[in-house]
Amino acid sequence: MGKRGITLVELLIALFIISALSGTIAFIFVSLLKTWDSQNKRFGARLESSIALDTLIHDLRETLSVTDAQNRTISIWFRDADLDGNQDSNEVVTFNWDGVSGSSLTRTQTISKMIANNISNFQLNYFDSNDIELPSPITLQSERDKIKLITITISSSKDAETLTFRSNAKLRNR
Numbered sequence: 340m341g342k343r344g345i346t347l348v349e350l351l352i353a354l355f356i357i358s359a360l361s362g363t364i365a366f367i368f369v370s371l372l373k374t375w376d377s378q379n380k381r382f383g384a385r386l387e388s389s390i391a392l393d394t395l396i397h398d399l400r401e402t403l404s405v406t407d408a409q410n411r412t413i414s415i416w417f418r419d420a421d422l423d424g425n426q427d428s429n430e431v432v433t434f435n436w437d438g439v440s441g442s443s444l445t446r447t448q449t450i451s452k453m454i455a456n457n458i459s460n461f462q463l464n465y466f467d468s469n470d471i472e473l474p475s476p477i478t479l480q481s482e483r484d485k486i487k488l489i490t491i492t493i494s495s496s497k498d499a500e501t502l503t504f505r506s507n508a509k510l511r512n513r
């Protein structure tokens with residue numbers, strides 16, 4: 340068999356195969372990117388709310404006294420830092436969400452810090468030692484002293500993704 344060059348038809352067929360293959364590869368790549376982006380958004384939303392929930396539960400476990408108990412706000416005397424037996428202002432921490440979808444959950448201990456953005460729901464429910472819900476806001480300190488368990492619901496939204504987490508915090512020494 341003698342040497343021969345590539346014919347135009349062969350070249351066209353080769354080009355056609357290459358372009359078909361690259362189209363398929365591009366399609367797969369774009370699909371993967373879309374999936375990754377959606378996963379990433381889900382992950383971002385998940386991270387926001389789970390970090391906030393961890394912080395809240397961590398602080399609630401230290402509670403010495405609940406000083407304000409509402410649906411979207413809670414204040415606790417969470418640590419007697421100077422061990423003087425008094426509730427000093429720098430020992431009180433407040434968690435608050437203003438109820439506006441998309442705004443932040445804040446943690447205030449002397450200064451206010453955002454602990455989660457894009458919050459679409461934040462709800463606190465209070466229960467006594469018999470697991471009976473105490474209607475909030477709980478205005479009397481004597482009633483707040485009955486709180487044994489707090490359930491927390493937090494939802495965060497990013498783009499079209501909303502994730503909701505629920506958790507309980509049992510107060511110590513109750």
Ligand SMILES: [Ca+2]
Nearest residue numbers: 421423425427
């Ligand atoms: Ca103190």
